[in-house]
Structure formats: structure tokens, C-alpha cells
Amino acid sequence: MDPKPKPMMFLTVLCLITISSIVVTVEAEYVRPLPRKTLHFPWSRKASSYPQQVHISLAGDNHMRITWTTDDKFAPSVVEYGTSPGRYLSVNQGESTSYDYLFYSSGKIHHTVIGPLEPNTVYFYRCGGQGPGFQFKTPPAQFPITFAVAGDLGQTGWTKSTLDHIDLCKYDLHLLPGDLSYADYVQGKWDTFGELVQPLASARPWMVTQGNHEKEYIPLIKDGFQSYNARWKMPYEESGSSSNLYYSFEVARIHVIMLGSYTDYDKYSDQYTWLKADLLKVDRKKTPWLVVLFHVPWYNSNRAHHGEGDHMMATMEPLLHAASVDIMLAGHVHAYERTKRVNNGISDPCGAVHITIGDGGNREGLAHNYLNPQPEWSEFREASFGHGELRMVNSTHAFWSWHRNDDDEPVRSDQVWITSLASSGCVAEKRHELRKILLAP
Numbered sequence: 001m002d003p004k005p006k007p008m009m010f011l012t013v014l015c016l017i018t019i020s021s022i023v024v025t026v027e028a029e030y031v032r033p034l035p036r037k038t039l040h041f042p043w044s045r046k047a048s049s050y051p052q053q054v055h056i057s058l059a060g061d062n063h064m065r066i067t068w069t070t071d072d073k074f075a076p077s078v079v080e081y082g083t084s085p086g087r088y089l090s091v092n093q094g095e096s097t098s099y100d101y102l103f104y105s106s107g108k109i110h111h112t113v114i115g116p117l118e119p120n121t122v123y124f125y126r127c128g129g130q131g132p133g134f135q136f137k138t139p140p141a142q143f144p145i146t147f148a149v150a151g152d153l154g155q156t157g158w159t160k161s162t163l164d165h166i167d168l169c170k171y172d173l174h175l176l177p178g179d180l181s182y183a184d185y186v187q188g189k190w191d192t193f194g195e196l197v198q199p200l201a202s203a204r205p206w207m208v209t210q211g212n213h214e215k216e217y218i219p220l221i222k223d224g225f226q227s228y229n230a231r232w233k234m235p236y237e238e239s240g241s242s243s244n245l246y247y248s249f250e251v252a253r254i255h256v257i258m259l260g261s262y263t264d265y266d267k268y269s270d271q272y273t274w275l276k277a278d279l280l281k282v283d284r285k286k287t288p289w290l291v292v293l294f295h296v297p298w299y300n301s302n303r304a305h306h307g308e309g310d311h312m313m314a315t316m317e318p319l320l321h322a323a324s325v326d327i328m329l330a331g332h333v334h335a336y337e338r339t340k341r342v343n344n345g346i347s348d349p350c351g352a353v354h355i356t357i358g359d360g361g362n363r364e365g366l367a368h369n370y371l372n373p374q375p376e377w378s379e380f381r382e383a384s385f386g387h388g389e390l391r392m393v394n395s396t397h398a399f400w401s402w403h404r405n406d407d408d409e410p411v412r413s414d415q416v417w418i419t420s421l422a423s424s425g426c427v428a429e430k431r432h433e434l435r436k437i438l439l440a441p
């Protein structure tokens with residue numbers, strides 16, 4: 001994982017030091033590789049009940065949802081599992097769904113919740129009573145825990161490179177801030193995406209939220225998010241939400257909120273009402289870290305999608321600031337950017353660190369054009385493909401690093417220690433302000 005010198009690489013590091021305000025901004029640039037082509041997935045003949053596109057996600061305390069697809073509409077939605085290879089001592093029955101989209105009919109999509117499971121434990125499992133055995137590791141119940149983070153994945157050569165690099169790091173859970181398959185109405189691409197990510201997504205929980213590429217809305221013909229909701233069911237019911245487009249979960253003493261940039265978020269919306277109810281349940285003694293994900297970034301100094309998150313930010317930032325959110329992760333912009341702690345457009349020691357990480361590797365390529373001068377709140381920005389790793393070391397400290405896909409090697413290009421707002425006094429300071437907002441009608 002250590003950076004290796006690249007003699008051919010043109011690397012400039014621009015440091016602008018404003019002595020009076022002691023503000024240091026860093027911008028790294030290097031000669032970037034071109035977009036890579038969409039991967040070709042050769043058709044292979046399998047039995048119709050063979051489990052395909054296996055992926056897992058957290059489903060409430062100590063439970064895991066196993067999702068897979070079969071061509072056979074009569075295949076059972078059962079998962080056998082246990083802690084020894086091939087010895088499946090437990091079995092759970094799940095549910096299934098399917099959908100039609102224009103001329104496409106999906107396979108049978110199975111969702112089976114298993115548990116209760118032990119933390120930090122390897123489980124072996126089999127889907128539908130046949131096919132290969134899989135294994136996953138449950139996340140730890142305590143610190144430390146590591147999240148892999150990459151949004152806007154798609155299914156190109158760069159996506160494969162990003163996934164390979166994530167596979168190299170020891171992580172417990174994948175956080176994906178929207179834009180998964182880039183199927184864009186071509187439903188078969190949801191299937192190939194499911195196959196592409198299966199090696200990773202069947203082994204560690206993937207917790208996702210939606211991006212614009214999940215919409216697939218056709219006026220008067222198709223509501224949005226049909227495929228996304230059918231295939232990537234998240235624990236929304238388990239977290240008291242009425243929509244798969246926003247939910248929350250707790251893992252290893254971290255409360256994670258997944259918001260929807262593409263569903264209503266005004267103060268009278270279901271999402272906003274649910275968010276207030278969810279925040280009311282958060283106990284920072286139990287979960288000292290509060291992390292939020294959504295697709296469209298609020299702090300973005302790239303020309304791409306600049307200002308698109310302003311409305312959602314105007315509605316939700318006061319609430320999330322009062323709630324002392326530590327870190328907000330977004331995608332959408334195909335580049336990487338990390339801010340200082342910020343609120344209401346300026347640095348604020350009790351604000352959130354915003355990270356845009358929509359650089360997973362999709363076919364649309366990178367967003368190269370930045371606004372200049374670099375805003376005061378923007379600490380690091382670079383248009384390269386890559387992924388992030390967020391290691392929550394303990395209740396007070398987390399280590400964030402961003403790994404650029406440089407010539408197919410993950411190069412750690414940005415890193416920072418983040419101190420929790422619970423430990424810095426901000427949570428206590430804003431406690432009354434938060435309750436006032438949460439209890440307001």
C-alpha cells in the first residue's frame with residue numbers, strides 16, 4: 001500500500017500558504033490515465049437455479065441479509081449457514097421478488113435474513129440449497145473497524161482496478177454513496193454489475209444509498225428506482241424508515257445514516273421526519289461517532305455538479321450540524337475532495353468533515369475542472385480514480401486515507417486523523433440546540 005516512486009509521473013504539489021490566516025491548501029495533480037472501457041462479460045451457461053449476484057448487507061442487530069438471483073422462478077429462498085466450511089447447522093427462509101422493465105424480465109431476486117450472528121466471526125453459507133459455498137465475516141462489535149468507501153462504481157476496467165485495491169485492504173464493511181451499476185435503463189447491466197461485485201459483496205456487507213443512475217425513471221411508464229429497490233434492499237424497515245432510499249444502521253459503536261438525494265427532503269417530507277426521529281434515538285455515549293452518506297455533495301469545488309446539493313444542504317445542514325455529524329460522505333462528482341470541518345460555508349470546529357468520493361471508476365470518466373481559487377474549506381482535491389478507507393480506531397480517533405488507482409497500484413495520496421465531536425465537546429455544547437430542533441413540530 002505504500003507509495004512507490006513513478007519516474008514517468010508528473011506530480012506537482014501546490015502549497016498556497018496564506019500567512020495571515022495560517023490557511024494551507026494543498027492541490028496535487030498528475031498525468032491522469034484515460035477512462036477505461038466497459039468490461040465485457042461473456043455469457044456462461046449455468047443451471048437455472050444456480051445462485052448468481054450474491055451480496056450481503058446488515059439487517060438490524062446481529063443479522064445479515066443475503067441477496068441473490070436465480071433464473072429459476074421456483075428456486076427456494078433459503079440460506080444454510082454455519083461457522084465451519086460445508087457444515088451448515090442453521091437454515092433460514094427468506095422472501096423473493098422480481099420485476100419487469102420494458103422488454104426485460106428479471107430473475108427471481110431472493111432476500112434472506114440470517115442470524116443472530118456473532119460479531120467478528122467468519123460464517124460459511126450456501127444459497128438456495130445448491131451451488132458453491134460462500135463465506136463472510138461479520139463486523140466487530142467494538143473498535144477498531146474499517147470501512148472501504150467508493151461511489152460511482154460502474155463496471156469498467158477502472159472499476160475492476162478499484163475493486164481489486166479494496167480487496168487488498170483489510171476492511172469490515174463497504175460504504176457506497178450512490179451510483180452503482182450505471183445500467184441506465186439497460187437492465188442486463190444490473191446483472192453483470194451483480195456478478196462483477198459478487199467476490200467482494202458476498203464476503204463483506206455492502207451498505208449503499210442511491211444516486212441519479214439508480215433512478216431509471218420513465219415518465220408515465222416507470223416509477224424510479226424499481227431495479228435498485230428490488231436488487232439492493234437495505235435495512236430501512238429495521239431502522240423505522242418507510243423507504244429503501246433512506247435508512248440507518250449501527251455497527252461497532254458508530255451510527256451511520258444513509259440519506260436519499262433523489263427523494264423528498266424538505267422539512268415536511270417523510271425523509272426529514274424520519275431523520276429527526278432517527279437522530280432522537282442516537283445515544284453518543286453508545287455510538288460516539290455519527291457518519292452520514294448521500295449522493296450529491298454539499299461542499300464541492302469541482303465545476304462538475306457544482307451547486308446541485310445546495311437545496312438539500314439548506315434544508316438538512318442545520319439539523320445535521322446540531323446533531324454533530326462527524327463525517328459526511330458523498331459521490332456524484334467523479335473526483336476526490338476532502339474538506340476541513342465545515343458548516344454553513346465556512347470552517348467550523350464543530351462542523352462535519354465532508355468527503356466527495358465519486359471516483360470508483362465509471363465509464364463517464366473524471367471531472368477535471370475545479371473552481372479557483374480553492375475555497376478556504378477545501379483541504380485536498382484531485383480528479384483521479386480511487387477509493388477511501390475509514391478506520392475508526394477508537395471512540396475519539398479515526399484515520400481517513402484516500403488511495404489513488406495509480407498505474408493499477410493503490411497509492412495512498414491523502415490521509416488525515418479525525419477527532420470525534422463527542423470527544424471535542426461539540427456534542428455536549430449543542431445538545432440543547434439539537435433537542436429544540438428535534439422536538440419542534
Ligand SMILES: [Fe+2]
Binds near residue numbers: 211213295331332
Ligand atoms: Fe451521480
